[in-house]
Amino acid sequence: MSEPNKEKPDELPVGIRVVDRAGKQVGDIHACPDLHGEATSGKLLAFACATGLLLVRDGDQGPSVEHIPYPTNLPNGKATTLLGGKGLQYFLGNYGSDRLLLIDPSTKELFRSVDLPTRRVHFAVDPIRPRFAYAFTEDGQLHQVDIVAGKIARSVKLTEPYSMDGHWSDPRPRIAVAGDRIVVTDPLKSQLHLVDATSFAKTGDIALAGKPFNIVAVGGSGETHATE
Template identity: 30%
Template structure:
């Protein structure tokens, strides 16, 4: 049985003190548009080398330019206003001001983590994973909505052996987490709310990523297919390519049983561009692989789910290609940016897409640009040119 411990006020204060000792507390720089002149609504956080911009979600005007570390990853916290920023000390909270139309700020609040990694939002929880310890931090998402100067209460589920992993907590308290160590990652384990093991599966080399579909069907990617957890059981879904058919990330909608995964079948292929997708039906418990049209390639940052539970792929030809997960067909194509080449390293700035409602936000690092696209029409409804090359992107919905 795993042990759980709840953070105390002292730990929250320690996290703040540690941050203050190691980094400066950046404040918002003068912005193109004062946040006082805006109303609550979506805000877009954009990381760049050494900083984070916060943009108004409608006009794309810059509301704040905040100092940060050289490379940071951004994930929406789930409360509509905050973004988790992966910093040296852990997950630092960026308040975009989306919920109240206030000035964005990179707060002093940090959830401590050794090598912060994946962030998962599900069932009213925001779940943080520390690769350096395999500890999982669980926060009630609603507690992030009205923060003062202290961290909200949170629960830490101690890990076993450190690895690059991910965890998710389901509605009934079931805890799913990856299994691995310094030598590799092998599978997942499921435990009930009391910590008793429900199920486990070790047939998932290189396990990576997580996605929760309709009915709390949870998919984890493997280098030979995927694992599907549903109704207390783990099912292995084998890839058509063996021994190597890697699904690394799951793109899901919680109102659809269909999952789209990135897919690679050549372990020796150079670069990060991919030309196939995995399609998983969590009800039929099937996995198939679909080749995309010639010239349509993408990276892990370039797939999102959106209107109609369809998948939207920002490809290297500069267009958003609309994919029907039920058939694997491309049903529409929206030209948005210039054609681009894949990155030399995955951390390098390259185009990305995130979706909220009917709007996709698309980055174009080669042009220092960000675009808002209406996915119901394909129309680019707003664009902006920045002084920096955008890298990671996250959206706070404002609700």
């Protein structure tokens, strides 16, 4: 297993250390300055660093850790949030205020940048339709991101503008995927906006009391038992 090490700089470098079942460190500490953000996709584990990505792969001799620097064709910046793809093995991260970073460990072009029309408010992956992810920008639009093509496929206007100026914790829209619906919160209007995942058209609103902010989609499947 691997775990972040965030001890003081004068004690140990900020990075990742691999430990065995007994908690004993295996190998060296893998440097990851400004470590912020981690995710899993399939059997891969990734950590976001100021200098690039730490990619952890499971192997016969235990996990291997590889540092992959950001390519020189990207502007200066770093990822601080990572999401892991479901169904397809990839990672999606933020990069600057108006970009997403697609990370595909199976290709030579490991990093691909997706430009957004304005600053990013929130983004999420689709656990049901692996090819797609979604980003909400401060102009009030929800964007469908085609992971394979590496670009925005469709957009739909849902809210009035939400500025990213101000405190990071101010109420702003958040995205959740629930079955065939994409749900976006609109705290200033006390609403949830519903978008059909297939047509990518708005299908309705749900009025709520207060200011809906964070949202989580929870589901389950049951069993049908034969009765005599």
